[in-house]
Amino acid sequence: MAMMMMGAERGWIGRWGGGAALCVALALYGAYSVPAPPAIRAAEAAIGVLLLLAAGWRAPLFAVTGHALRRPDLPLWEALALPALAWLLWVPLLRGVGLGWDGADVARDVIPLLFLFAPVALVPALRGCGPWAVRGLGAGLILAGLLFTLRWWKDAHWGFGAVGLRAMSDGGVYYLNAPSVLFAAVALPTLALAALARGGLWRWLAAPLCALGGALCLAALAGAVHRSALGLAALSGVAVALWWGWRSPWLWPLLVGVALLAVGVAGEALVGAWGQAAEKTRLTGVNARWDEAAAVVSHIAESPWSLLFGDGWGARMENPAVGGWRVSYTHTLATYALLKGGALGVLALAAYLGGLAPVLWRRLRDDPPLGWAVLPPLAMALGAHTSFKYLDTGLLLTLLLLSDEKRRGLSDP
Numbered sequence: 001m002a003m004m005m006m007g008a009e010r011g012w013i014g015r016w017g018g019g020a021a022l023c024v025a026l027a028l029y030g031a032y033s034v035p036a037p038p039a040i041r042a043a044e045a046a047i048g049v050l051l052l053l054a055a056g057w058r059a060p061l062f063a064v065t066g067h068a069l070r071r072p073d074l075p076l077w078e079a080l081a082l083p084a085l086a087w088l089l090w091v092p093l094l095r096g097v098g099l100g101w102d103g104a105d106v107a108r109d110v111i112p113l114l115f116l117f118a119p120v121a122l123v124p125a126l127r128g129c130g131p132w133a134v135r136g137l138g139a140g141l142i143l144a145g146l147l148f149t150l151r152w153w154k155d156a157h158w159g160f161g162a163v164g165l166r167a168m169s170d171g172g173v174y175y176l177n178a179p180s181v182l183f184a185a186v187a188l189p190t191l192a193l194a195a196l197a198r199g200g201l202w203r204w205l206a207a208p209l210c211a212l213g214g215a216l217c218l219a220a221l222a223g224a225v226h227r228s229a230l231g232l233a234a235l236s237g238v239a240v241a242l243w244w245g246w247r248s249p250w251l252w253p254l255l256v257g258v259a260l261l262a263v264g265v266a267g268e269a270l271v272g273a274w275g276q277a278a279e280k281t282r283l284t285g286v287n288a289r290w291d292e293a294a295a296v297v298s299h300i301a302e303s304p305w306s307l308l309f310g311d312g313w314g315a316r317m318e319n320p321a322v323g324g325w326r327v328s329y330t331h332t333l334a335t336y337a338l339l340k341g342g343a344l345g346v347l348a349l350a351a352y353l354g355g356l357a358p359v360l361w362r363r364l365r366d367d368p369p370l371g372w373a374v375l376p377p378l379a380m381a382l383g384a385h386t387s388f389k390y391l392d393t394g395l396l397l398t399l400l401l402l403s404d405e406k407r408r409g410l411s412d413p
Contacts, residue, residue, distance in 0.1 A: 018054040019129045019136040025050035026140030030147030034173040035390045055121040063120040080355035084348040085117045092312045092341045101314030105328045109313035118394030123401050134403045145184030148175040149217045164272025168223040179377035180392040182229045186236045187373040188214030197248045222273040232376035243368045292321040296335045310342035333388040359404045374400050
């Protein structure tokens with residue numbers, strides 16, 4: 001009976017409601033929330049309710065209790081993700097409670113963990129929503145990223161002319177750190193190319209709007225000198241352009257024309273942004289990531305219990321990457337997992353991510369536009385940035401897995 005209930009799981013609001021709830025949640029996220037909210041306010045509460053409506057109650061409950069492992073038809077990623085979630089949720093939680101860490105700090109760790117493992121709740125719930133679940137979730141992520149970008153530009157007083165001339169502020173709430181911003185920066189130009197390649201009046205009219213949205217996101221990242229994000233976006237853009245050029249050779253003159261137009265219109269800004277990125281690299285290097293990693297290893301090596309199990313959710317340490325302040329975070333997922341979950345926690349996380357790696361490879365091989373759109377934000381979040389704690393990282397993983405199951409990309413007819 002339990003397996004039948006899980007197989008029938010489609011959220012609390014029906015076949016199409018789960019995808020709609022996610023879209024509305026992402027619109028609220030981009031319009032009224034921030035990537036790392038300081039507290040649960042009205043917008044965050046509404047987003048949480050919508051996520052619960054999208055996931056239903058069975059899949060999340062069966063995931064956190066391990067009951068979902070009884071299903072005989074689990075895909076590999078899910079068979080690895082469920083025990084990884086069980087370990088990373090309960091062992092560091094009990095460790096943190098046992099060591100007496102502050103409850104608010106514990107919650108600030110547990111909620112991002114649930115975001116990171118969102119696919120184990122959302123993918124089973126959205127399997128029955130048809131191929132439009134992929135498009136709806138992708139569109140919601142693009143919308144969130146575009147809204148964050150527009151809010152950043154508003155705070156920057158729409159200073160487009162400053163790009164490449166001076167480093168612009170990230171702002172107090174770091175809108176541009178949201179993975180959905182980088183996703184939108186890559187996905188929107190990709191959709192523009194897809195619209196041009198497929199033809200038709202409405203697609204040709206939509207293509208410039210998509211390109212403009214992507215340009216706004218890329219210009220914001222350049223203005224705030226997000227070096228790694230820009231480099232990954234450029235790599236993805238070249239890969240997707242080459243793929244479309246190979247698939248539709250008649251696009252080559254258009255691609256070359258667009259590149260020449262971009263250089264002609266924004267050449268000075270592009271050269272200036274490159275120079276700022278090089279200067280930031282000279283001054284800051286990798287932002288003390290190696291010092292931070294060494295400090296984490298030194299910290300957990302003080303006790304065999306910490307080495308194996310970490311210091312638990314809610315733990316703090318003196319972090320050289322933030323001037324030695326005692327904080328509850330690190331800047332990379334690997335060091336974060338090592339601090340909180342120890343060596344066994346890192347192994348559990350590696351199992352989860354290892355199960356996702358073949359899915360990403362299949363998307364890059366079979367659906368390059370979508371694969372190259374999700375690769376940059378996921379590479380940043382899972383490898384180089386604190387954005388692994390943000391809601392959109394888990395939703396990007398959900399999009400990746402759903403598109404693999406449905407064999408459906410953002411630009412498919």
